[in-house]
Structure formats: C-alpha cells, structure tokens
Amino acid sequence: MKRYLSLAVAFLSISTAFAQTNYDVAKIADNLKKDAVAVIRNEDSFFDVKGPGAAKMDYKIAITILNKAGDDFAEMAEVYDKFSNIYNIKATLYDAAGKKIKDYKSSDIKDQSLISDFSIFEDNRLKLLKFVSISYPYTIEYSYSQDYNGLLYFPSWRDLKTFGISVEQSAYTIQKAKNYQMRYLTSSNLKTDSATIGEKVQYKWKSTNVPAIVHEPMSTGIDNISAWVKASPNQFEYDGSTGNFNNWKNFGSWLYTLNQGGNKLPDATKLMVQNLIKDAKTPKEKMRILYNHLQQNTRYVSVQLGIGGFRPILAEKVAQVNYGDCKALSNYMKALLNEAGIASNLIVIGNDMPSLNPNYSSMGQANHMILCVPLPKDTTFLECTSQHTPMGFIGYGNADRNVLIVTEDGGKIIHTPAYVAKENYQIRKTKIVLAEDGTASSEIRTTYGNAQFEENLSMTLMEPVEARKRIIESSKIPVAELINYKYAQADKTIPVLTEEINFKTNPILTKGGDKLFLVINQVNRKENVPLKVENRKTFFAVPFSYNDEDEINYTLPKGYTVEFIPKDITITSEFGSYTAKFSVKDNMIVYNRTQIMNDKKYPPEKYAEYVDFYKKIYQADKQKAILAKTL
Template sequence: MKKTIYLSSLLLFISFCAVSQGNYDASKIPDNLKQDAVAVVRSEEQFYEYKSISSGMVKYKTVITILSKAGDNYAEFAESYDRFSNIYNIKASLYDATGKKIKDYKSSDLKDQSLISSYSILEDSRIKSLTFSSNSYPYTIEYSYTQDFNGILTLPSWRSLKGYHISTEKSTYIFQKNNSLNVRFLTSKDLKTDSTSTNNKTTYTWIANNVPATTREPLSSGLEDITSWVKIAPNQFEFDSSKGDLSTWNSMGAWISKLNENGDELPATTKSMIQNLIKDATTDEEKMQILYRYLQQNTRYVSVQLGIGGFKPILAEKVAQVNYGDCKALSNYMKALLKEAGIKSNLVVIGNGKPELNSAYASIGQANHMILVVPSAKDSIFLECTSQNYPMGYIGYDNADRNVLMITENGGKLIRTPKYRSIDNYQVRKTNIQLSEDGIATIAVKSTYGSAQYEDNLSNLFLEPAEVRKIALQNLGFADAELQHIKFEQTDKKIPVINEEISYKTKQLLSKGADKFFLIINQINRKENIPEKVTNRKTDFAIPFDYSDDDEIIYTLPKGLAVEFLPKDVRISSEFGEYSASFSMTGNTITYKRNQVMNSKKFPAARYNEYVDFYKKIYQADKLKAVLTKI
C-alpha cells in the first residue's frame, strides 16, 4: 500500500511538471501579459506533500521570461534551508528569446552560504543561490528543486502574482496531506479550490491562468486585495523536539508560554541591583521608567535564530550576563526586571510592519516580533524593548493600532495596541521671517514633532553635525541659503517629542514684476507637487499614519514696503482630511496660519483620484501669494 501511494504521488508530480515542457519562445507570450511587465512567469508548479506533523516535502519548478533589464531581479534562484531541512535535485537552465537552450548550470555554479544577517550573531539558516545572466533580452530561466523538512511550524503559501510588474501565464499549487493531519486554509475571495481523496490522502489544487502585471501604485495597501492566494496552517506540529497546537490563538499562546516557562529568573546580583535602583521610587510608573531606562542603557539588540531559539527567548539570567539579546530575549529580560520590582507584565507577539493578526486564523507566519505589555484595565503600557531611544510606552507606528497576541498563563489572548491619533502624531512649527530693505530674508524656525513625526525625525539626534547640516540645506529649497544654526534635541526622554531649531538667510523669497513684489506666503511646510491620477487603479490605498501639522509664520516687513493684496482664508474638508489657512495683517506684520489633519484609514482604489483632487486643492492653497508694493 505504501508503495502504491508513493507511486501515485510521483506520477501526479510528473504529470504536473509536464505542463511546462515545450516551447519557451518569448514571442508567444500574449500581449496582455507583457503590458506593464518586466518579467512573465511562464509556468510555476509547486507540489507539497504534508507527511506528518513533523515532516513534509516540496517539489518546485518555475519558468520565467525576463523581458528587460528591469526584470533582472527575477533572474535568480535563492532558497534558504537549515538543520531542519535540505535542498537537493537542483536543476537550472537558461534559454534565449526563441526558447533555445543556451546553458545548463552545474552544481558548482551554485553558491551555498550562511544567511546570517548584519544584526544577527546566532543563526543556523543557509541559502543556496544562483544568478542567471544574459546580454540580450528577452531571455528565459528555468529552475527546479526538491526540499525535505523534518520540523514543521509553517506550510507553504501561494499567490497568483509574485510581485509588481510581473505577470503570470500559469501557476499551480498542489497540496497533499495524509487524512490524519488537520490543517486550516485561508484563501482570497472567490478562489476556487479543487480537492480529491484517495488512498487515505487528500489533494488540494489551486490554479491561476493569464494574470496581467500590476504596477506599483502610490500609497498602495498591497497586492493581496487583487490577487488570488492561499495560506495554510497546521493544527498540531512538532519542531526541534517541541510539540504544540496552532489551531487557535489561545493554543498558540499556550505553546509560547510553555517555551518561556521559568525563563524569567534573574541572578542574585541582578536582583540586588534592581532593588537598589528602585529603592526611592514611590509608584509603579517610576519603577518602570527606571528599569526601562536601565534596559536601554545596558543591553543591545542582536538576532538569534537557532532552531527553537527563533521562538524561545534566551533565559533572562543569560541576558543579565551578556547584555544582549533579540526581541524575545530583551522583552523577556524586561519582564524579569519588572517581576523583581513586583510589577506583572506579559510577552506580546506582533506582526511588525505587517498586516495585523487575523482574529479568525491563527498561524506563526503572521508574527515577526515580540514586545511587552504591563496590562491594566484602563491604560495598558506597551514596551518596545529593542529600542535604545524610544520613551517608555512608545512602540512606533509600525506596531500601533493592531491585533497582537498577549501570552498569559492560560494561553494566548488577542488584544489591541494603542492607536496614535493625529493629535499625537503632530508637527507644530513657529516661524519668524524678517525681510530687509535689500531683499534678504532672515528666517528662524522652531518645530516640535510628536509620536510618529518624532519617529521620522529621531535619526537626526544621532547623525554627525555635518550630515545634519547637509540634509537641512537640501531640504530648504533655496540655492543661496546660508545656514546659520540648526539643533535637534529631545529635552524630556520620557515623552516621544523632538524639538528642532533652524535659522538661515536667503535672497530668494521675493519675486519682482514691474513695481510689485510677490511673496508665496507658505515658505515652510508646502506641498511642492501633486500625485498623478491613476487610470483604472487596482489596489486600495492608505496614508501611513494619522497626523496633524500646525504652522504659524509671522513676517515683519521693512520700512517702505506695504501689503497691497492678501489671499482670502481657505478651508478644505474631505474624508481624507481637513485643511485650513488664514491670512491677516497688523501694522507691518503678516500672520499666516496653516493646519492640516490627515486620516490613515484604508480607502478603495476607486477613490484615489478623488484623493488626488483633494491634494491638488492643498497644493494650490499652499502656493497663494501676497502682493507687496513700495510706499
């Protein structure tokens, strides 16, 4: 019986691969697949056999035609492996534009190297890679391989498009499992799933044909809304001698909790040090501030990806000795510090910069990061333990406003991280501009950035002064700008706020026509271009985060110059945001006030041109001019 099952699976894959055999002549690619494409997947065939909770095998083959130099990034074979998997039976070939084979690559052409990243010191992943090259376009690459797994935490996913600017002629994913194994599927809307059962095995098939390329669109929320895709997650699993259940977020949290069992014990010397640090603190918040600052000043982030170490933190006792760790280790160490101070906290699994955890579908692949939370019925405090600079409680906009998994003694519990609103992500700017009789403008600007806008400016605190000046001059927009002073500082390390001061001179503020002078009043925070409209846009869009900008500019005019015309006040309202600008004059001063508030919610593709129209109105309002005349 086992032999029969093996032969049937083998025959299935042989017939499955036969689809791609034949002519790779690039001229036979349909015109609609060439439009907006730098490469075309002629054929992609993935067969995965899920054998047990700890073992599986994938057979993969693809044929890709590279249409132009811009598509060379797709002319590469690169697959990672580790001590729980191996890659073999690698075959690769190169074809010319007519489909004639130019070269078969040998195993000696492959690179096999460590996958250790720049921020990692312990990692057992390796990569086998091959870069195809051709001096003429189009050309076609073909490669195939087999990979075995002896530890299963995730199962291969599939989607009909590999990325932007690459179309698909045909792509097929066949997933076969023993009927004793339980898995869960998450698929795109209207994706057809074919399934058959025989010899105690069930086979699922997904196919995509003739999928045109999609261009990368501004503010896109991604391809997932417009492509066909499937994700598969195991229920029970075994990996690196650890068994668990991933069928729910609660059971996944229970497994992670067990991995961390007794992992938050500290050495006696560290406990004594903690007690000494917090001896004068009178509140839990004071204790947390002291210990979080201690963590930032005495540890550094490194990645550790060794087997189960990719999920199990280094013991807090070890971190206390070596003063480094990955996100899991540092979060767990902070947990241990707080525990010694009598403060309860919980580890949190999160998808940093990824879509939020799907409440109806638990899987390891949705998360890539760990933080910490001190839970409270009213205001829980989240801690990003890998940052040496964030204030306590600020976790960054990539971690904000999303479902995350809190690890408790009773398993995992989905909770939500804080949302940074527009009033949190603020920029407040006060500018004084002194105009002299000879046309020189002396400009002094004081800005304050909060939360997400603090985060965007944080790097300025650590750049060399020469680099800060260089960037500032590039951003001023005046070729003759004479930079006199610039300073960034975070005066209160407890809050996510940065202050900036900059002063400079320029002669390019006024333009002259006949006996008049023209002054664009918004000289500091101005929209300099309008996004292009997109015909037949496909992807939904969103502004990265809510924010608000408040600007005030006060102009002092020299003797002999008067205002002949000031623009009228402007107010623009939309679901995308709000904008207002006001203009007033008292004596020899012009006061300009501008406020813009933007919303980061997701909008459908069909509304993008409406967003462009809104943006155009702001652009036009930012260009309004005053007319000055000599007296």
C-alpha cells in the first residue's frame, strides 16, 4: 500500500506542475516583479534514466515577459543531435490576464542546423520558436519530450537563469533504477528530496518565490545566490564507447583509450619532422621548431560529430588536411613531438571557466584541450589552436586553474601557471609638446606583456582602416590627426607587443583668464567609477591582475611656466595600489603613474570598499596643473 501511495504522490506532483495554466499577471507577487524583465511562472524538468545509455526528459516552462527588455526570453531554443530527438512539442501564447491567444503549430517551429561561426563539422541541431506579442505583459509556455541514446552527462538545473529574471516555481527531478550509480552536486542549503518508488529512486529539487537580481558590475556569476544541481553518471555508454566517470583517474583513462592509435603520422610527415629538427641541440629547441611548424601550417576548425566531439581526429588525417579542432591540433602536435623523441600529454581544460572540481569528475566542466610537455627542468603548456601566440603562452583564460592531464595511467588533476600582475604589464612613455592654443603633438610608446599582450594582439592582425579607427576611438587624448602608428612583436618567442602612435591633438588645455589648465593624466585615465550597488549579492573580480606604468613628459608652451602642480599621491588597499608623482624639470612637467590590480575573487560585502578605492583613483587621475605666462 505504501508503494502505491508514494507513486500516486509523485505522479500528482508532476501532473499538478504540468497542469498550471493560470498565468494572470496580477497574481504575480510584487517582490517578483521588482527589478525583473521576466518571471518564470513554472518550470518542471523530469529526467528519467532508463539505463547506462538511455534516458528521457520531459520539460515544461512558462515565462511571463513583463516588458520589451524581456523579449529575448520569449523563445524556445532547444538543442539535439543524432543521439537525441525532440518531439511532442506544444507551445502557447497568453495575454496579461492569462487568456490564451494562440497555440503554435509544428510548422511554426524551425528545425535548423546549429553550426557555429568557427565550426564546419557539427551535428547539433536546434528547435527554435520565437514568440511574438504586440502588447505587454504576456506569457509564453512550451513543453517537449527528448529521448537520449547515449549518456555522457545529465542536464543541469538552476532556478535563476540570469540577472533580471525572477522565479515563482522551478523544479528538477531525476529518476533512476535502484542499482544505477550516479553522483550529484548542489548549491548550499538546497534540499534534496528522495523517494523510492518500486524499483525506482527519485531525487527532486525545487525552488519557489525567488526575486530577480539586478545586474551587478564586475560580477563573476550567480552561482552563490542561485539554487543549482549538477549531476553525472558513473557508468556510461555513448556512440559505441563505454566508460566510468566516478573519478578523474577513470575519466582520463577513457579519454586515453579514445585516442589509442591516433598518434600515427604518415611516413612523409615523419621525414619532415626529422629534417626540421636535424640541427636542433635541445628538446626545447626541437619543440620550438615543431610548434612554429604547427602554427604556420595548420588552422583551427571545430569538429562536433558524435564521439568526434571528444575524440581527436587522427594525427595522420590532420597531416593531410592541415586543420583540426583543439583536440586534433593538440594531438597532432603530440604526434610531432613523439616523432622527435619528446613525450607530452593532452590536457583537458575549461577555457574562461572555473577550475575543475578535484572532488567531482564530470563532463561539462571543460571546453578545450591543450598540450603539456614535461621536460626535465621545466614544464611547458602549448596552446595549439593559435597561429600567433608564442610557445608556452596559454592566455589568461587558461591560466591558474585546475586541469586534467591524460596519461596512460589515467587522469590526474594538475594546475596551470598563473600570470601575476607584474607579468601582465602595460609600460607606456608619452611625450606631449603643448602649444599656446591648447593643442599638442603626441608620441606614445607602449609595451604590453602577457595578458595585456593578448588583449592587444588583434591590432597586429587588423586592416589598416579599421586599426586607425580603433586607435582614434579608444584614445583618451582627442585626436585631430593620426600621423602614423606601428604594432610589432619583435621577438616571436615571448608574449610582448610594442605600440608606437604619433598624432596631433585637439585642444587639451583649457583657458581661464591668463592661466592655462592641464589635466595631467591624458593617457591612462579612469573616466568613471563603478556603480554603487546596495545590498550586493554576487562576488566580483577584475578579469586579470595587471601592472600599468605610465610616464608622461610635457613640454610647456612657449612663454609659460608652472604655477601649480599637485602633490604626490599614494593609494593602497587589498584590491591593489596606485601612485602618482608630479615634478617640474626646466620647461617640462614629468608625470609618473603606477597602478597594480589584484585578480582575487572578492565577496559582495567588499564591493563598497572597492568602489571607494576606485573613486580615489578616479579623483587622482583628474589632478590638474596650472600654467602661467612668464613676464
């Protein structure tokens, strides 16, 4: 009797959620309308695991769009591939009172390829429906079923999707056989309800009445304020492959097995390798020669076809076609090094993602692959998809994080190098010759290192017309005429870029009576202060730590002298430090500015202190000198 009662309760809870159709906007609580452009009225996900390689998802969602700013959420965009199919789609549009306006037909739903801008081989497809209403608010509702033939991961869930959306109700249920092994992680304080129904076990998570969060500057995401679930199978079957994800060692073993036999090179390529390295004296020199060859002769193309989305293309195939995705190019470089007698390992990494969780192995934590070359005296990481970055520089999106190294003994978590502030530098020297009419001629020489090299590297690849436009638009000094510019990477082996810009300015001096006023920091000036946020909710950080050093030498207009110059300024905090020094030498003003910023992730309660710190820098950057006419 108890078994049937539990089954009835479970069925009733699912049916009740799916049956809600009272979408009158007047019934939305005021606190859910505050700061919201849309409200999730009801969301229900039911994921039924049939076995190691099969599952079914039943999904339904209703969203009320409160105003035009919420129109981007008025769509169904669901992805599938050859290992899944979406069917039984239903979609309805309601007015503000919850009255049905329209039921959409299957002919209204687009079924299109999801080939991305960087991919030419991809079997993902998209079921797309854009809801349109001529009045606000309105509510959209859609549901579908999706069958999975192959399970590498389970759908994840979170109640808050992004800033500006509140939630009336959202729930996620996973159903599995008693003896089926799986793992899950949840946000703190999220209750897991579990129930046994015959030979099945259900896990359910739900969230109700969650207010919207206003977008917060510098936010690192909403994980700390949203309810979320991440789940993963242990044993799995996918596209003829089987494996176990219960730890990173087994995860790595599966990836290693996928690539067995994939490192073979054609005889012609082997001969080419030997010819390239015949005069090289050290493993590092051989690696540099082969990495240069990779950059000059291959290009990046994404491949997302079935297991090919996880297994690298054969090295011999890359040798023939000269292109591949991150896995293929990393594997090809591994094969080239192997021919040169240098061992290396593939690295699974989350580019611009959080570090891999060392205690929870699963798909979805990584999106990229690079290569690791452990030499006796040091270890070099190689980014194999870039044709321009120096050997060993992997970019700040790959730096300072946990990654998975794939070895013959399985996977192991290691950490990539960190680029500290002093390495992510911008060192700039500027000469400005002032004229009495307020205009000036300017010469700027800048050197960028590491992360700031990466941020500015695109200038070397830009068409001249676009580059000139970018320079003029981004200049803090008003440009009257751009005379010339030059970007150069003198040494291709290190991540250092130089920039030279010469131009004539519009007036930068302002006149008051017989005085001239000069804002001394004309080059690297903070133009605004981050917005204050009352009761901030999310953590924050700068993208990367950095060190900016500026020196500006002003030659005074003829017939003028310095009447006033500010005193030196020093600002320090846990977020970074700032110094500004002012001096006068002969007919010149010399200004030196240094700003160092830390990339630590800070809790929300620190944000007000950060704003105060930044405000002090903003004010210091506005300091003025006063010039007076000589007698």
